[in-house]
Amino acid sequence: xxxxLMCGNEAIAEAAIIAGCRFYAxxxxxxQNEIPAYMSKRMPEAAGGIFIQSESExxxxxxxxxxxxxxxxxxxxxxxxxxxxxxxxxxxxxACELPAVIVNIMRGGPGLGNIGPSQSDYFQAVxxxxxxxxHQIVIAPASVQEIADLTMLSFDLADKYRMxxxxxxxxxxxxxxxPVEFKAVTKPQIKKDWILDGxxxxxxxxxxxxxxxxxxxxxxxxxxxxxxxxxxNKEQRCEVLYxxxxxxxxxxxxxSSRICRSVVENMRKKGRSIGMIRPxxxxxxxxxxxxxxxxxVKSFLVVEMSCGQMIEDVKLAIDCTRPVYFYxxxxxxxxxxxxxxxxxxxx
Amino acid sequence: MDKIFKKPESIRxxxxxxxxxxxxxxVHRVICExxxxxxxxxxxxxxxxxxxxVIAYDYWDFDVTEAxxxxxxxxxxxIKRSLPDRIVFGYQGDGDLGAIGTAEIIHAANRxxxxxxxxxxxxxxxxxxxxxxxxxxxxQKTATTPSGREQKIHGFPLKVCELLSVLPGVxxxxxxxIHNPQNVLKAKKAIKKAFENQIxxxxxxxxxxxxxxxxxxxxxxQDAVKWIGGELTKEYPLGIYxxxx
Amino acid sequence: MKEEIIFAGFGGQGIMFMGKAIAxxxxxxxxxxTWIPSYGAEVRGGTAYSMVVISDKAxxxxxxxxxxxxxxxxxxxxxxxxxxxxxxxxxxxxxxxIDIKPERKDLEILNIPVTELASEAGDHRIGNMVALGAxxxxxxxxxxxxxxxxxxxxxxxxxxxxxxxNEKAIRxxxxxxxx
Numbered sequence: 221x222x223x224x225l226m227c228g229n230e231a232i233a234e235a236a237i238i239a240g241c242r243f244y245a246x247x248x249x250x251x252q253n254e255i256p257a258y259m260s261k262r263m264p265e266a267a268g269g270i271f272i273q274s275e276s277e278x279x280x281x282x283x284x285x286x287x288x289x290x291x292x293x294x295x296x297x298x299x300x301x302x303x304x305x306x307x308x309x310x311x312x313x314x315a316c317e318l319p320a321v322i323v324n325i326m327r328g329g330p331g332l333g334n335i336g337p338s339q340s341d342y343f344q345a346v347x348x349x350x351x352x353x354x355h356q357i358v359i360a361p362a363s364v365q366e367i368a369d370l371t372m373l374s375f376d377l378a379d380k381y382r383m384x385x386x387x388x389x390x391x392x393x394x395x396x397x398x399p400v401e402f403k404a405v406t407k408p409q410i411k412k413d414w415i416l417d418g419x420x421x422x423x424x425x426x427x428x429x430x431x432x433x434x435x436x437x438x439x440x441x442x443x444x445x446x447x448x449x450x451x452x453n454k455e456q457r458c459e460v461l462y463x464x465x466x467x468x469x470x471x472x473x474x475x476s477s478r479i480c481r482s483v484v485e486n487m488r489k490k491g492r493s494i495g496m497i498r499p500x501x502x503x504x505x506x507x508x509x510x511x512x513x514x515x516x517v518k519s520f521l522v523v524e525m526s527c528g529q530m531i532e533d534v535k536l537a538i539d540c541t542r543p544v545y546f547y548x549x550x551x552x553x554x555x556x557x558x559x560x561x562x563x564x565x566x567x
Numbered sequence: 568m569d570k571i572f573k574k575p576e577s578i579r580x581x582x583x584x585x586x587x588x589x590x591x592x593x594v595h596r597v598i599c600e601x602x603x604x605x606x607x608x609x610x611x612x613x614x615x616x617x618x619x620x621v622i623a624y625d626y627w628d629f630d631v632t633e634a635x636x637x638x639x640x641x642x643x644x645x646i647k648r649s650l651p652d653r654i655v656f657g658y659q660g661d662g663d664l665g666a667i668g669t670a671e672i673i674h675a676a677n678r679x680x681x682x683x684x685x686x687x688x689x690x691x692x693x694x695x696x697x698x699x700x701x702x703x704x705x706x707q708k709t710a711t712t713p714s715g716r717e718q719k720i721h722g723f724p725l726k727v728c729e730l731l732s733v734l735p736g737v738x739x740x741x742x743x744x745i746h747n748p749q750n751v752l753k754a755k756k757a758i759k760k761a762f763e764n765q766i767x768x769x770x771x772x773x774x775x776x777x778x779x780x781x782x783x784x785x786x787x788x789q790d791a792v793k794w795i796g797g798e799l800t801k802e803y804p805l806g807i808y809x810x811x812x
Numbered sequence: 813m814k815e816e817i818i819f820a821g822f823g824g825q826g827i828m829f830m831g832k833a834i835a836x837x838x839x840x841x842x843x844x845x846t847w848i849p850s851y852g853a854e855v856r857g858g859t860a861y862s863m864v865v866i867s868d869k870a871x872x873x874x875x876x877x878x879x880x881x882x883x884x885x886x887x888x889x890x891x892x893x894x895x896x897x898x899x900x901x902x903x904x905x906x907x908x909x910i911d912i913k914p915e916r917k918d919l920e921i922l923n924i925p926v927t928e929l930a931s932e933a934g935d936h937r938i939g940n941m942v943a944l945g946a947x948x949x950x951x952x953x954x955x956x957x958x959x960x961x962x963x964x965x966x967x968x969x970x971x972x973x974x975x976x977x978n979e980k981a982i983r984x985x986x987x988x989x990x991x
């Protein structure tokens with residue numbers, strides 16, 4: 221397929237449609253408005269595709285809940301304040317074992333914040349922003365091409381593990397245009413033998429999250445935990461640059477990782493022993509890659525567009541065996557190469 | 568001898584968890600009778616609310632899901648749009664529909680979603696212990712209106728059928744009651760109509776059912792139905808607010 | 813080859829489109845490219861920009877710290893970006909409305925009356941295309957023909973009747989810069 225020049229938000233929408241997404245509900249919020257706009261145009265063109273501009277984020281995520289339980293591949297998207305509203309629905313999706321893809325194109329917070337790019341919803345995304353003992357898979361692309369590839373993967377993972385998957389981007393990734401090729405994907409033939417579509421020829425089914433009996437709810441939670449463990453074993457994804465011969469490892473995802481890559485390239489040219497780990501799945505966090513790093517890695521510098529959230533997972537991944545430093549910008553500001561280099565020199 | 572009264576096919580063999588004199592059981596049964604009459608059980612998807620009727624699926628023998636509190640109309644929208652040839656209905660209480668889910672019901676109605684909503688109005692929160700509902704009438708005592716609902720503090724009782732009937736997306740809105748057998752029969756007729764409208768693809772239908780909650784009205788089952796037939800139907804007049812019978 | 817280009821000016825001067833047009837041409841030439849718009853508050857603040865990185869290698873950061881090329885379409889843009897341009901970089905100045913003079917001596921500076929040349933091409937509003945043509949006369953970022961050929965794909969078909977004058981504007985800018 222020919223390469224096209226497209227912004228990240230549109231690439232998410234197109235990739236979702238290619239992946240077989242046939243239901244989208246969302247509510248306008250900057251900086252992700254290109255997604256609903258694209259969906260409103262393309263969904264009716266795609267066979268049987270439904271687009272709904274909902275009255276709220278709450279309604280959108282619950283419409284996705286309804287569509288998902290019929291076996292339809294369903295998606296919603298928003299940005300930080302809207303994602304807060306969706307947390308209720310995400311918890312219910314997790315509890316009802318329903319697949320769904322939720323896109324968060326993060327903006328500056330807390331509160332209304334601003335529409336600048338940000339990564340300050342990391343905790344909310346990976347630690348479970350809604351209530352209860354649940355996880356969602358969290359995917360962090362760093363280019364428009366990766367957005368396309370990982371959006372398709374997100375639908376497969378959601379179906380495979382019957383759970384919500386969040387694509388965590390930021391304002392830059394959503395707005396940035398890069399050439400992208402939509403590679404043909406084979407939709408995995410996962411038989412959905414749990415959907416509600418009327419009980420013709422079978423026993424009636426119930427999809428619910430209320431489990432009043434304590435022992436039964438504990439058992440259900442342990443079942444979820446078992447699945448989460450399997451995901452931790454099988455689905456960790458990351459990119460490692462110079463993992464074998466670096467003294468300092470930068471750790472960054474999404475837009476921050478693009479800037480860190482420049483820093484690594486430039487400092488390597490000057491003979492500095494520096495590399496980078498770029499988590500692609502934020503949950504499960506790519507702990508194994510940290511454990512495989514060379515012994516000569518002396519310290520880590522975590523770079524985020526937040527006040528320091530992923531840094532906690534980095535410390536956990538290395539069991540606090542080496543120093544972990546932090547450099548971040550927040551409120552819609554973006555870390556500069558100079559700022560990162562200065563941080564490296566100062567530690 | 569001919570059997571002239573039996574359990575509807577669509578209702579399960581289950582003991583009730585509802586309190587003595589509660590109206591939910593009657594409404595459940597009436598829905599199931601209609602489902603049988605219209606032969607839609609095998610293409611039906613029901614949505615249980617949060618509230619006393621949360622485990623309605625213990626009684627209904629067809630596909631059922633359970634929505635987050637107030638979100639029944641949004642979930643119904645997602646199901647119906649994805650499977651337009653199935654029959655989708657939501658079952659909501661007064662807190663679910665009239666308080667926490669007001670936005671969802673108004674917008675689903677206004678979009679003219681081709682779904683059916685059965686709205687059980689018993690003027691009180693049952694599951695959480697008898698607190699004030701949006702439909703609690705003035706002077707009515709509840710756990711959170713110990714001296715009776717006062718307009719200055721709590722506002723007015725919410726008139727759902729009146730409110731929704733002005734929306735162009737609504738094809739049918741009727742308020743019925745189940746305080747005596749004649750009214751139960753009228754309720755069944757209304758609920759049947761609400762499903763028939765969906766089968767015909769006409770749009771959004773809602774039936775509001777005035778239903779007794781003796782436990783939190785602090786009345787005997789007998790006095791509770793008397794109160795509904797008397798005082799409550801004065802506040803909430805029965806009848807068709809939109810559409811035709 | 814790697815060029816980091818900042819296009820800056822008022823909203824309405826076609827700043828986003830300049831970036832998109834050159835990015836699209838570069839992609840069609842098989843180059844790596846990134847394009848970032850300014851969005852939101854910055855746009856309303858008066859100065860809009862778009863950042864384009866074009867390279868024959870994969871691009872790490874799409875964010876430009878010190879551009880190799882800057883096209884300043886209004887005075888605030890010139891003031892904001894002049895100091896940031898890399899030594900020996902190119903600065904294209906919209907002489908039609910910028911009344912201040914660049915101060916840097918270590919840059920290649922092209923002052924060009926884009927509005928007048930656009931009017932000559934047929935529409936005073938397409939000064940952005942003149943500036944693009946001028947840029948390409950000084951730096952062979954993409955072949956001007958790639959730029960011209962790509963326009964029909966990224967311009968809404970409603971405006972395809974304006975393609976010939978856009979081409980004319982690009983050529984006029986190119987000629988002006990080549991003198």
